[in-house]
Every structure is written in C-alpha cells, then in structure tokens.
Amino acid sequence: xxxxxxxxxxxxxxxxxxxxxxxxxxxxxxxxxxxxxxxxxxxxxxxxxxxxxxxxxxxxxxxxxxxxxxxxxxxxxxxxxxxxxxxxxxxxxxxxxxxxxxxxxxxxxxxxxxxxxxxxxxxxxxxxxxxxxxxxxxxxxxxxxxxxxxxxxxxxxxxxxxxxxxxxxxxxxxxxxxxxxxxxxxxxxxxxxxxxxxxxxxxxxxxxxxxxxxxxxxxxxxxxxxxxxxxxxxxxxxxxxxxxxxxxxxxxxxxxxxxxxxxxxxxxxxxxxxxxxxxxxxxxxxxxxxxxxxxxxxxxxxxxxxxxxxxxxxxxxxxxxxxxxxxxxxxxxxxxxxxxxxxxxxxxxxxxxxxxxxxxxxxxxxxxxxxxxxxxxxxxxxxxxxxxxxxxxxxxxxxxxxxxxxxxxxxxx
Amino acid sequence: xxxxxxxxxxxxxxxxxxxxxxxxxxxxxxxxxxxxxxxxxxxxxxxxxxxxxxxxxxxxxxxxxxxxxxxxxxxxxxxxxxxxxxxxxxxxxxxxxxxxxxxxxxxxxxxxxxxxxxxxxxxxxxxxxxxxxxxxxxxxxxxxxxxxxxxxxxxxxxxxxxxxxxxxxxxxxxxxxxxxxxxxxxxxxxxxxxxxxxxxxxxxxxxxxxxxxxxxxxxxxxxxxxxxxxxxxxxxxxxxxxxxxxxxxxxxxxxxxxxxxxxxxxxxxxxxxxxxxxxxxxxxxxxxxxxxxxxxxxxxxxxxxxxxxxxxxxxxxxxxxxxxxxxxxxxxxxxxxxxxxxxxxxxxxxxxxxxxxxxxxxxxxxxxxxxxxxxxxxxxxxxxxxxxxxxxxxxxx
Numbered sequence: 064x065x066x067x068x069x070x071x072x073x074x075x076x077x078x079x080x081x082x083x084x085x086x087x088x089x090x091x092x093x094x095x096x097x098x099x100x101x102x103x104x105x106x107x108x109x110x111x112x113x114x115x116x117x118x119x120x121x122x123x124x125x126x127x128x129x130x131x132x133x134x135x136x137x138x139x140x141x142x143x144x145x146x147x148x149x150x151x152x153x154x155x156x157x158x159x160x161x162x163x164x165x166x167x168x169x170x171x172x173x174x175x176x177x178x179x180x181x182x183x184x185x186x187x188x189x190x191x192x193x194x195x196x197x198x199x200x201x202x203x204x205x206x207x208x209x210x211x212x213x214x215x216x217x218x219x220x221x222x223x224x225x226x227x228x229x230x231x232x233x234x235x236x237x238x239x240x241x242x243x244x245x246x247x248x249x250x251x252x253x254x255x256x257x258x259x260x261x262x263x264x265x266x267x268x269x270x271x272x273x274x275x276x277x278x279x280x281x282x283x284x285x286x287x288x289x290x291x292x293x294x295x296x297x298x299x300x301x302x303x304x305x306x307x308x309x310x311x312x313x314x315x316x317x318x319x320x321x322x323x324x325x326x327x328x329x330x331x332x333x334x335x336x337x338x339x340x341x342x343x344x345x346x347x348x349x350x351x352x353x354x355x356x357x358x359x360x361x362x363x364x365x366x367x368x369x370x371x372x373x374x375x376x377x378x379x380x381x382x383x384x385x386x387x388x389x390x391x392x393x394x395x396x397x398x399x400x401x402x403x404x405x406x407x408x409x410x411x412x413x414x415x416x417x418x419x420x421x422x423x424x425x426x427x428x429x430x431x432x433x434x435x436x437x438x439x440x441x442x443x444x445x446x447x448x449x450x451x452x453x454x455x456x457x458x459x460x461x462x463x464x465x466x467x468x469x470x471x472x473x474x475x476x
Numbered sequence: 477x478x479x480x481x482x483x484x485x486x487x488x489x490x491x492x493x494x495x496x497x498x499x500x501x502x503x504x505x506x507x508x509x510x511x512x513x514x515x516x517x518x519x520x521x522x523x524x525x526x527x528x529x530x531x532x533x534x535x536x537x538x539x540x541x542x543x544x545x546x547x548x549x550x551x552x553x554x555x556x557x558x559x560x561x562x563x564x565x566x567x568x569x570x571x572x573x574x575x576x577x578x579x580x581x582x583x584x585x586x587x588x589x590x591x592x593x594x595x596x597x598x599x600x601x602x603x604x605x606x607x608x609x610x611x612x613x614x615x616x617x618x619x620x621x622x623x624x625x626x627x628x629x630x631x632x633x634x635x636x637x638x639x640x641x642x643x644x645x646x647x648x649x650x651x652x653x654x655x656x657x658x659x660x661x662x663x664x665x666x667x668x669x670x671x672x673x674x675x676x677x678x679x680x681x682x683x684x685x686x687x688x689x690x691x692x693x694x695x696x697x698x699x700x701x702x703x704x705x706x707x708x709x710x711x712x713x714x715x716x717x718x719x720x721x722x723x724x725x726x727x728x729x730x731x732x733x734x735x736x737x738x739x740x741x742x743x744x745x746x747x748x749x750x751x752x753x754x755x756x757x758x759x760x761x762x763x764x765x766x767x768x769x770x771x772x773x774x775x776x777x778x779x780x781x782x783x784x785x786x787x788x789x790x791x792x793x794x795x796x797x798x799x800x801x802x803x804x805x806x807x808x809x810x811x812x813x814x815x816x817x818x819x820x821x822x823x824x825x826x827x828x829x830x831x832x833x834x835x836x837x838x839x840x841x842x843x844x845x846x847x848x849x850x851x852x853x854x855x856x857x858x859x860x861x862x863x864x865x866x867x868x869x870x871x872x873x
Contacts, residue, residue, distance in 0.1 A: 070676075070677045071673075071676070071677055091669070091673070095673060095677060126706055126708070129702035129703045129706060129708055130702070132702060133702055198807075199810075199811070199830065200805075200807040200808040200809070200810065200811055201805075201806070201807035201808070203787055204807050206787070207786065207787075207790075207794065208742060208790055209739065209792065209794060210726075210739060210741065210742075212718050212726050212737065212739055213726070213737050213739045213792065213794045214794075215737075216728060216735075216736075216737030216794055216795075216796040216797075217737070217794045217795060217796070217797060217802075218797070218802055219796070219797045219798055219799040219801065219802045221716075221728050221735070221737065221796050222735070222796060222797070222798050222799065223655040223656075223799060224644075224652055224654070224655040225652070226645075226646065226649060226652075230716065231716055231728040231735050231796050232644065232645065232646075232652060232715060232716055232728075233644075233714075233715075233716060233717065233718040233726065233727075233728060233737075234640075234643070234644055234654075234718075235642075235643025235644055235711050235712075235713065235714060235718050236640060236643055236644075236696060236711070238640075238695065241695045241696070242662065242665075242695070242828075243828070245665060245666060245669055245695070246665065246828040246829060247829070248669055248673075249511070249515075249665065249668060249669040249672060249829070250489075250515075250828070250829035250831070252669065252672045252673050252676055253489035253490055253515050253672055253829075254489055254831070255676055256489060256490065256493070256672060256675065256676055257487075257489040257490075257491075259676070260492065261487070265489070265831045265832070265833075265834070266831055266832060267829050267830070267831040267834075268829070268830045268831070269828050269829050269830075270811075270828065272808065272811065273811050273825070273826075273827075273828035273829075273830075274828045276802075276808075276811055276812075276825040276828070277511075277661065277665065277825050277827075277828055278658055278661050278662045278665065279654075279655065279658055279661075280552055280661060280824070280825050281655045281656030281657065281658060282655070282798075282799030282802075283799050283802070283803050283812070283823075283824065283825055284536065284548040284549060284552050284824065285536050285548070285799065286799050286800045286803050287548060287803060287822040287823050287824055288536040288537060288538050288539070288540075288548035288817075288822060289538065289539050289540070290535065290536030290537060290538075290539070290540045290548070291540060295655075297649075297650065297652065298632060298650065298652060298653050300632075301534075301535055302534075302535075303630065306630070306632055307632070307650060308632070308636065308641065308650040308651050308653075309650075310650070317636070317650065317651060318636075319632045319633045319635070319636035319641075319653075320632075320633075321630040321631075321632050321633060323501070323630065327628070380624075380626075380627045380628065383590065383628065384628065385617075385627075385628035385629050385630050385633050386628075386633065387618075387627070387629060387633040387634075387636045387637050388636060388637070389636045389641055389642065389651060390636060390637045390639065391642070391704075391710075392639065392700040392701045392703065392704035392710055393704055395637070395639070395693075395700075395701060396701055396704065396705075399622070399623055400618060400619070400622040400623055400624040403621065403622040403623070404619050404621055404622050404687070404690070406690055406693070407701065415706070418702065418705050418706070419701060419702075419705060420701075420702065421690075421693060421694055421701060423694075424666075424686060424687065424690035424691055424693070424694055425670045425673070425674070425684050425686060426619065426621075426684065426685040426686070426687075427674075427682050427683055427684040427685055428674060428677060428682050428684065429670075429673060429674075429677065
C-alpha cells in the first residue's frame with residue numbers, strides 16, 4: 064500500500080446518474096466521504112423526484128420516491144443545463160476537477176450530447192468513467208429500453224425458480240439495478256486502485272446483464288456442466304432437508320428453517336421434544352431426509368404452526384438449528400440485532416423530518432454520516448460553482464439568469 | 477486474446493493485490509475471492525487437509541459424474557486461484573496462517589461462530605490484530621456482535637430476514653428464496669467491494685464485520701424500511717406478476733414457444749403495443765381486460781417474432797429466456813468465458829465490468845486440492861521441504 068493513500072475525502076465524483084443503479088454506485092462513494100456531486104438538468108430532474116407519494120394521512124406534504132432519501136444521502140445537488148454550450152463547459156470543467164464520472168443514460172444519449180469518453184478524457188487524462196447499461200451484449204439488444212424486471216426476465220432469472228417447472232416467477236424487486244450499482248462501484252474503486260499504481264484512468268462499462276449473470280450464476284452453472292438440472296420445486300435444496308419457509312401462527316407468518324448436518328438434525332429433534340416420528344430411520348441421515356423431504360417438511364410444519372416466527376426461531380437457534388423469521392420492515396426496524404449493530408442511521412431531512420435509512424453495512428469503516436441528508440434539487444449549485452470551479456458571485460448570477468444553472472421557474476424549451 | 481487495445485497494456489485492475497481466502501461451509505468467502513480474482517487479484521485459497529472446500533462436493537458435476545475436481549460450482553468460484561491446505565484449528569496451523577497473511581493485502585473469511593471450533597474470536601479479526609496493515613473481513617450470516625451473533629444461517633434464512641422473500645412467490649403459497657446460492661454470491665460481491673474500498677481508504681488496515689443479512693438488505697435498497705416509515709405500502713408476493721407500489725406492473729405470460737415479460741410501462745409503450753396487437757380499441761380499458769386480450773394474442777406469437785417487434789416498435793415486451801438460451805446466445809458470447817474443468821471446458825459467467833485492457837481470460841482452471849503447497853509454503857513463505865513433509869504427515873497440511 065503506497066504512502067500517498069489519502070482515503071476517499073480527496074476523491075470527487077461527478078454523478079450523472081438517474082433512478083436506482085447509478086445512484087447506488089455513487090452512494091457507496093458518499094458513505095466513504097467522497098465529494099459526490101449529483102448533476103441534474105433544469106428541466107429533467109432525476110426520475111425519482113418525479114414519482115411522488117402522498118405522505119401519511121394528516122399531512123398535505125408529498126414525498127419523493129422513498130429510495131431517494133436513502134440513495135442520495137451525503138451527496139451535493141448541482142443543477143446544470145449541460146445540453147447548452149455554457150452548461151457543457153461547466154460540466155467539463157467539473158470533470159477536470161474530479162476523479163470519477165458515473166452515468167447511466169439510455170442507449171446513445173451520451174453520444175448525442177457529445178459527452179463521450181474523449182470529451183471527459185480531454186478534461187482529465189486519468190479520469191475514470193463508469194457507464195451502467197441495461198444490456199452490454201449484441202448491438203441490437205443494447206438498444207432495448209426496459210426496466211430491471213424486463214432485463215431479469217430476458218436473462219432467464221424468472222425461469223430459475225418457481226413452484227413447478229415452466230411457471231416463471233418474477234423477483235419483486237429491481238435487483239438487476241442494485242447488482243449493477245454494486246458491480247459498478249467495485250469496478251470504479253478497482254480502477255482507482257489501478258490508477259494509484261500505474262497512473263492510468265479507465266473507461267468502464269457495467270451491464271445489468273453481466274451483473275445478473277454473476278449473482279444468478281445458478282442457472283448457467285447448471286446448464287454449462289451438462290448436468291440434468293433439477294426441476295424448479297419451491298425452495299427445495301439439493302443436499303439440505305428440511306430447507307424451506309414453514310407456516311407459523313398468524314396470518315401469512317413464516318419461519319425459515321434449514322438443516323445441513325446430523326448435529327443440526329439432532330438439535331431439531333430436541334427442539335421439537337423428540338417426537339416418535341422423528342426417530343425413524345426415514346430421517347436418520349442426510350440422504351434419507353432429502354429423499355423423504357415432503358413428509359419431513361409436512362411434519363415440521365405442524366410444529367411451527369403452533370408458534371410465532373420469532374418463538375420458533377429462538378427455540379430452534381437455542382438448539383443449534385438455522386432458523387430465522389420472515390421479517391417485515393416494521394419488525395426489522397425494531398429488531399434488537401439490527402439496532403445493536405447500528406444497521407439503521409437516523410437522518411434529519413429538511414422536508415420530511417427525521418427518518419431511518421439503512422447505513423453502509425461495512426462494520427469497521429465507511430459508516431453513513433447521520434448529518435448526510437439527501438440534497439434538495441439545486442441545493443448546492445452555487446456552492447459547487449464557487450468552491451470547485453472558482454466562479455464569482457457575478458458569474459453565477461448571470462448563469463442563473465440565463466438559465467444555464469439552477470431550478471427554472473418558467474419553462475423555456 | 478492478449479492483444480493490447482490502442483497501446484494500453486492488458487492488465488486487470490487488481491493485478492498484484494494479494495488475497496488469502498479461508499472458507500467455511502458457506503460460499504460467501506469463495507464468491508468474494510472469485511470476484512477479486514476475476515479482476516486480477518492473486519488469491520490463495522486455504523483448504524482443509526485431505527478433504528478440501530465443501531464446495532468441491534457440490535452438484536452439478538461435469539456430465540453428472542461426481543468428483544472433487546468436477547464440481548461446476550467449485551470451478552466457477554475458484555478458477556484462477558491457488559490452493560494450499562492447512563488445518564487452521566491447530567496451533568501450528570494458526571501460526572502458519574499468520575505467516576501466510578503477513579505478506580497479504582487482504583484476508584477474506586466466512587467461518588461463523590458455531591463452526592469456530594473453540595476459538596473465541598473471528599479468524600480474520602485475530603489476523604488483523606497480529607498484522608494491522610491487513611484489510612481483513614469476516615462474513616457471517618447475522619454478524620459477529622449482538623444477540624444473534626451465534627445464530628446459524630443458510631441462504632434461506634438470510635433471504636428471510638433481508639426482505640427479498642417478502643416479494644417473491646405466490647401470495648397464497650410459501651415465499652420463495654432466491655434460487656441456489658444467489659444470496660451467498662451477492663454477499664460475496666458486496667464483500668469484495670468492501671475489501672477494495674478498505675484497501676483504498678486506509679493507509680492502515682481494518683477488520684470488517686460483514687453480516688450477510690445486512691449486505692442483502694442493502695441490495696434490497698431497503699426501501700421497504702423507508703416505505704414503512706412513511707406508510708407507503710410495501711411490495712407483496714405476487715407470483716408471476718410484479719406489482720410495485722410505483723404504479724409499475726409487469727407480468728410473465730406464455731407465448732407460442734416460451735414466455736414473455738410484459739412490462740409496457742414507459743410512456744407510449746402500452747398504446748403502441750395495443751396497436752401492434754390489433755387491440756387499439758382497448759386503449760383505456762382496465763388492466764386485467766387488456767392483459768387477458770394480450771395473453772390470447774401472445775399465445776400465437778414466438779419469442780423471436782416478439783423480439784423483432786420490440787426492436788421495431790419498443791413495446792416493453794421481452795422474451796423470458798431459459799438460462800440455456802442465454803448461455804448459447806451469440807448476444808452474450810462475451811459475457812461468458814471458457815474454463816477448463818478436468819478434461820472438459822465449461823462456459824461460465826465472467827466479471828461484470830468491461831474496460832480496455834482489463835480483459836481477463838479465466839482459462840486457468842480451478843486448483844486441485846493443495847496444488848500450490850510447495851510454491852506457496854516453500855517458495856513464498858519459506859517453509860523447508862523437510863518441515864513441509866512433517867506438516868503433511870501430521871495432518872496439518
């Protein structure tokens with residue numbers, strides 16, 4: 064490790080992203096203390112600002128997308144119309160003062176704006192530019208415009224699991240965005256590592272497709288080996304049995320339970336007060352438990368259904384059995400384990416007040432700063448122009464009057 | 477493919493980074509090491525003597541023929557690494573691990589509390605204490621502190637707590653966890669990002685205590701927790717249909733020769749789709765009526781025909797491919813890389829990031845058990861051949 068390592072406080076990131084994937088990439092940088100400047104254009108605020116929620120009953124206030132409070136924390140907001148010549152110059156000047164640029168525009172947008180790699184590299188020779196795209200494979204396929212769920216389907220994720228074969232299930236989350244956001248951070252920080260060593264920047268592309276393939280390698284590894292794949296059958300696991308969600312007392316309450324070793328099986332028997340049926344050779348070793356999985360799981364479900372998820376999990380864990388409740392957000396926020404470990408960080412937002420966000424889970428460093436709120440639109444434009452670009456107050460007010468920077472009150476297409 | 481691009485020498489970004497990986501029975505540390513290895517790091521894998529990593533015994537095997545060097549999972553997660561053996565639960569083994577880590581930049585470890593075999597502290601924490609230049613990470617299901625520090629957890633348990641299973645599966649059936657070891661792989665990628673960030677952050681080292689549930693919860697964007705605070709409804713299980721509370725709705729439906737993902741949510745897509753399907757009289761009809769009519773229309777159309785229509789009109793309708801279709805498609809030819817396994821060659825996913833000069837061909841097969849004992853223990857750490865043999869005979873390595 065070289066002696067000139069100064070950490071992330073000397074790193075500046077130009078954040079040209081919108082919606083989820085790129086915002087997560089730059090959020091990691093913000094949690095590490097980097098100066099992340101979120102750029103929006105006057106007439107095109109981030110899409111997350113445009114999806115509005117009615118706040119809870121009793122308040123007339125509208126909320127921005129809940130994810131924005133979490134993903135934008137610790138960043139600065141600068142509004143620059145980089146589609147204009149003046150604004151483009153400001154952006155390029157900003158890149159010249161920065162280390163990393165992250166963008167996730169749709170196909171062809173960067174080229175149309177004349178903001179390609181050469182433009183950024185002209186501003187700073189060792190710049191690291193990260194582009195996040197839906198699809199990286201196939202020139203025609205790259206043109207597809209789709210949200211993460213469509214890409215997840217395309218990549219075969221929906222057909223990797225289900226209750227029976229040939230009935231695809233959707234992942235009810237835009238997991239492709241989140242995976243790509245993390246992969247893009249990993250790539251960017253790896254490029255910083257390389258830059259420190261050999262003084263070279265990088266032009267990086269990360270696709271939702273590639274990120275999904277790595278995380279959901281399950282489907283491809285099966286096909287690649289030429290093995291006959293086990294048909295989709297709920298949560299069944301090839302070697303662990305039981306391995307499932309089991310119904311508990313209450314409406315739609317579940318506990319997860321998994322057994323791998325004979326010692327864990329002994330623990331489960333003890334937890335259930337060693338019923339007669341559990342002493343049978345039919346469940347006496349891992350092979351028998353896999354073969355007789357259905358009967359075994361049906362019997363365990365009778366035991367779990369008399370208990371709440373947390374009661375069941377605590378009894379089972381006390382006997383050395385892997386078990387955990389299917390946890391609702393309200394339960395998670397109150398969870399003693401999460402609280403003690405500081406999973407949630409309380410943040411004071413000027414518009415929505417005090418709220419909890421999930422902090423960075425790297426216990427030991429890079430904890431989210433409780434003072435790090437999500438910026439309001441245009442909150443730091445003047446500050447950034449003054450501090451980073453050395454523009455005078457007069458210059459700034461001219462730029463504002465000519466609509467090159469800042470929120471616009473009247474629309475002038 | 478070693479040609480340099482525009483004078484840029486081929487060199488993956490983590491070239492020269494030295495990583496030691498010690499695996500428990502979870503696949504998280506192996507996945508973290510794989511992530512770093514795919515970006516060029518030199519990863520030494522420490523395996524149990526005689527038996528090795530439990531992942532060597534994990535199906536699928538090449539051509540359904542079991543064997544410790546034939547596991548698809550082991551090959552995928554360990555290509556390009558070096559393997560040494562060591563019984564880390566002996567005093568001698570512990571001492572040798574310290575010597576190995578003395579030369580490393582990072583140590584990755586996922587031995588959880590119940591498997592720590594009498595040692596009171598997380599392994600990586602101990603190594604960090606004796607070498608505080610080291611970036612050391614311990615990955616456990618629930619974290620090494622708090623009332624659940626000693627809880628056991630496998631993939632399905634992690635899924636349960638992190639919130640993904642709430643939104644996956646049919647509403648009237650049991651929730652579904654991610655397929656196979658997805659939660660573990662995702663945690664591994666997250667751990668790798670933490671390790672590189674720490675290497676860049678610090679002049680000194682750090683010990684990172686990463687809980688898989690917390691990594692996965694972050695991957696959930698955890699907006700569930702924020703939504704809850706502002707009484708915004710959380711996303712429920714909805715089977716083959718995805719109903720976000722963002723007004724977003726999409727559904728997987730059968731077509732003539734497979735399945736399609738119907739998600740015409742961008743401006744203009746639904747209108748164009750109805751015109752193309754000859755259903756323009758349904759503009760403004762209820763979502764369920766529209767879906768029923770579209771389902772009939774789709775049942776007469778193939779995946780390929782739909783894709784052509786998507787390219788032409790941008791309708792928000794995409795095929796739901798099978799993993800085999802993706803693996804064998806020309807579109808993603810560059811997303812997979814050939815990896816030798818025993819006498820066969822497998823095509824497996826490669827690093828997600830592409831950059832000029834970063835290309836890393838994963839042609840180096842996963843190591844055999846202890847394949848690098850001599851080059852690592854003798855040539856690198858400085859153990860003599862005579863010591864090595866005694867260590868081998870006494871079962872330490």
